[in-house]
Amino acid sequence: QVQLVESGGGVVQPGRSLRLSCAASGFTFSSYGMHWVRQAPGKGLEWVAVIWYDGGNKYYVESVKGRFTISRDNSKNTLFLQMNRLRAEDTAVYYCGREGLVTSLDVWGQGTTVTVSS
């Protein structure tokens, strides 16, 4: 079945780095744009980044520009989020999502938790 599984979350000190992964299965990964969305504890959803189906274009929310990098390996059906210079306010559950319907996320992973704390 169509599935997204995130991994790579954990506890990290401020200023350090972390790389999240999102493994896709059950669909042709290389045909879809992919997104990262995060949710801080007790807060709402915040869109983080998008990458085009071929990796040709990437866009970010202002607060992570220059610190986070979204990428993908279509040969391995995997989406990544490299997070550098992490801050306490980056603490959240990070979800990956498939843009299956133009501009809408029709498939979501279960999320991976990132905690930035000293």
Place this chain on the structure above:
Amino acid sequence: QSALTQPASVSGSPGQSITISCTGTSSDVGIYNYVSWYQQHPGKAPKLTIYDVRKRPSGVSNRFSGSKSGNTASLTISGLQAGDEAHYYCSSYTTNTTWVFGGGTKVTVL
């Protein structure tokens, strides 16, 4: 890019209809018909409920409907059921080639 504006909470009795508003700007909701709504139950991932303002994905009940007027989109849930109790988030594509979510609305079934 500021978050879209939603009411913090909306409530209704079983069988009633409720409407959640989502107000953006002429750079997002007002210019594109790319408004989506997501339902999120506690501890779960969001679920796409409405896309392109008013379209329902396969499997979503026709009790959910969407609309838009100017810079404000709306989600209506008719025939409210206990299982509809959840948080609902609107989202829009923007002129910056980014996406923005609303702050979320908690729906309570009385």
